Amino acid sequence: MQPLTNKIKQVDRKPMTFMEKLYLPAIFKGMTITFSHIFKKKPTINYPEKQRPFSPVFRGLQILNRDEEGRENCTACGLCAVACPAEAITMEAAERQQGEEHLYKEEKYAAKYEINMLRCIFCGLCEEACPKDAIYLSETFTPADYQRKQFIYSKDDLLIPHPKENPDAYQKALGNRPQKVSEN
Amino acid sequence: MMLLSVDISMVLEKLLLIVVVISASLVIAMYTTFAERKVAAILQDRRGPNRAGPFGLLQPLADGLKLFFKEEIIPAFSSKFLFILGPALAMLTAMMTSAVIPWGGTIELFGRKIDLQIADVNIGVLYVFGVVSLGVYGIMIGSWASNNKFSLLGGLRAASQIISYELAMGISMIALLMVTGTLSLKEMVDLQQASYWNIVYQPLGFLIFLICAFAECNRTPFDLPEAENELIGGYHTEYSSMKLGFFLFSEYINMFISSVIMSTLYFGGYDIPFINEAAMFSPNVVAIIGIAALMAKTSFFIFVFMWVRWTIPRFRYDQLMYLGWRILIPLALFNMLATGGAVLYFK
Numbered sequence: 001m002q003p004l005t006n007k008i009k010q011v012d013r014k015p016m017t018f019m020e021k022l023y024l025p026a027i028f029k030g031m032t033i034t035f036s037h038i039f040k041k042k043p044t045i046n047y048p049e050k051q052r053p054f055s056p057v058f059r060g061l062q063i064l065n066r067d068e069e070g071r072e073n074c075t076a077c078g079l080c081a082v083a084c085p086a087e088a089i090t091m092e093a094a095e096r097q098q099g100e101e102h103l104y105k106e107e108k109y110a111a112k113y114e115i116n117m118l119r120c121i122f123c124g125l126c127e128e129a130c131p132k133d134a135i136y137l138s139e140t141f142t143p144a145d146y147q148r149k150q151f152i153y154s155k156d157d158l159l160i161p162h163p164k165e166n167p168d169a170y171q172k173a174l175g176n177r178p179q180k181v182s183e184n
Numbered sequence: 185m186m187l188l189s190v191d192i193s194m195v196l197e198k199l200l201l202i203v204v205v206i207s208a209s210l211v212i213a214m215y216t217t218f219a220e221r222k223v224a225a226i227l228q229d230r231r232g233p234n235r236a237g238p239f240g241l242l243q244p245l246a247d248g249l250k251l252f253f254k255e256e257i258i259p260a261f262s263s264k265f266l267f268i269l270g271p272a273l274a275m276l277t278a279m280m281t282s283a284v285i286p287w288g289g290t291i292e293l294f295g296r297k298i299d300l301q302i303a304d305v306n307i308g309v310l311y312v313f314g315v316v317s318l319g320v321y322g323i324m325i326g327s328w329a330s331n332n333k334f335s336l337l338g339g340l341r342a343a344s345q346i347i348s349y350e351l352a353m354g355i356s357m358i359a360l361l362m363v364t365g366t367l368s369l370k371e372m373v374d375l376q377q378a379s380y381w382n383i384v385y386q387p388l389g390f391l392i393f394l395i396c397a398f399a400e401c402n403r404t405p406f407d408l409p410e411a412e413n414e415l416i417g418g419y420h421t422e423y424s425s426m427k428l429g430f431f432l433f434s435e436y437i438n439m440f441i442s443s444v445i446m447s448t449l450y451f452g453g454y455d456i457p458f459i460n461e462a463a464m465f466s467p468n469v470v471a472i473i474g475i476a477a478l479m480a481k482t483s484f485f486i487f488v489f490m491w492v493r494w495t496i497p498r499f500r501y502d503q504l505m506y507l508g509w510r511i512l513i514p515l516a517l518f519n520m521l522a523t524g525g526a527v528l529y530f531k
Contacts, residue, residue, distance in 0.1 A: 037229055
């Protein structure tokens with residue numbers, strides 16, 4: 001039979017020589033190998049204290065964006081929900097009332113916006129589909145939780161902090177990923 | 185009735201010493217479990233336990249606490265008395281060995297000279313061997329009482345392994361006794377302090393002793409009695425809670441004690457090489473330095489135990505028996521004869 005690779009190595013089945021039968025040289029050799037590992041760099045990162053740096057294109061937890069005055073960008077058009085291959089996104093639209101102009105950027109807004117984080121596959125298609133720059137994937141990942149229902153993230157969990165009321169948290173939530181340049 | 189007149193302060197002194205030695209060996213065994221996990225981690229490029237307390241130092245306490253709070257399960261078909269006797273006996277025999285070990289020289293407190301040894305028996309070595317051989321009963325009784333085939337297999341393996349390796353160990357010991365001419369551990373240390381360490385005279389004997397010590401402690405590569413991947417847990421398969429803890433703990437105490445015995449018999453005990461410390465410091469300081477020296481040697485041997493465990497795989501059962509009966513015993517016999525010849529020739 002023709003071998004598939006050239007990596008085949010014939011197993012040596014010769015009886016052991018006297019030196020091999022002594023076992024001890026081989027054991028000492030092994031012990032020096034394990035001893036040398038004491039001085040090797042440990043690949044483990046002490047996770048909660050230290051975090052692995054993410055690449056700029058890392059796709060983590062979704063965030064719902066606000067504009068500079070703190071108004072929600074989302075208009076509940078539903079394009080993200082349509083784009084979502086995992087069908088993780090649901091939303092309910094509502095009309096902006098008089099006096100709510102400081103809350104919502106346009107006349108229509110999402111009264112309810114939920115992402116099921118157990119369904120989400122973090123593909124980023126919602127971010128690509130959004131015409132209003134309202135949703136993007138941040139640099140954090142979904143934390144662990146004890147109950148299934150706690151993985152359904154509502155607007156409270158997803159909205160970015162208010163840029164005026166809470167500027168530090170806002171800057172932190174923006175992260176240092178390259179900002180999407182809007183076309184208009 | 186002079187024979188029965190007991191010196192009360194002597195009794196107190198010995199009691200205190202017993203308490204100190206027993207609690208010290210328990211604490212050391214506790215931290216040996218921690219060291220084992222740390223050494224395993226470091227040899228495998230991991231970090232090991234580092235969450236409980238600074239550097240994970242409270243980890244053994246957490247482990248012990250966990251074992252205490254675990255549910256105590258005694259299988260319905262086990263024989264209850266023996267089931268409980270097993271781990272108790274294993275623990276007891278593990279602790280008993282420390283009685284004859286000289287932990288240091290003599291210290292002077294309140295005008296009394298106190299030997300840092302619980303009992304200077306003139307047959308110390310024989311006592312150690314006797315107690316160590318008793319240790320297998322704990323495992324055997326526990327495994328038999330479990331009424332479980334895996335436990336029984338583990339117990340059988342432990343029994344035959346310890347009996348096989350005890351022979352070679354004893355014979356290698358006889359060679360050492362011929363060199364030193366004493367059975368008292370204290371005198372052995374004194375002799376080594378006066379001249380060279382016994383390892384110089386008995387390198388082959390030490391090697392045999394070391395290998396047998398691995399087998400006696402059921403440590404890798406001879407950990408067949410608890411071979412996880414063949415026998416589930418071996419002799420302690422049915423055990424839970426603190427009874428399991430006792431079995432695991434006695435293994436670590438055994439490891440500690442055999443490291444102490446190896447350093448006492450072959451590496452000069454509490455002697456510090458190349459310097460005459462008795463001429464430099466007061467007796468109390470010398471004793472404390474001696475204890476530190478003994479502990480340093482012991483820690484090294486404990487590290488060797490772990491180092492080997494995380495380096496080489498387990499023997500097959502027939503290989504184990506082959507090594508014990510066909511290689512180690514003839515080798516030990518040869519060593520004994522050669523030593524006897526040398527002793528005769530040089531005297």
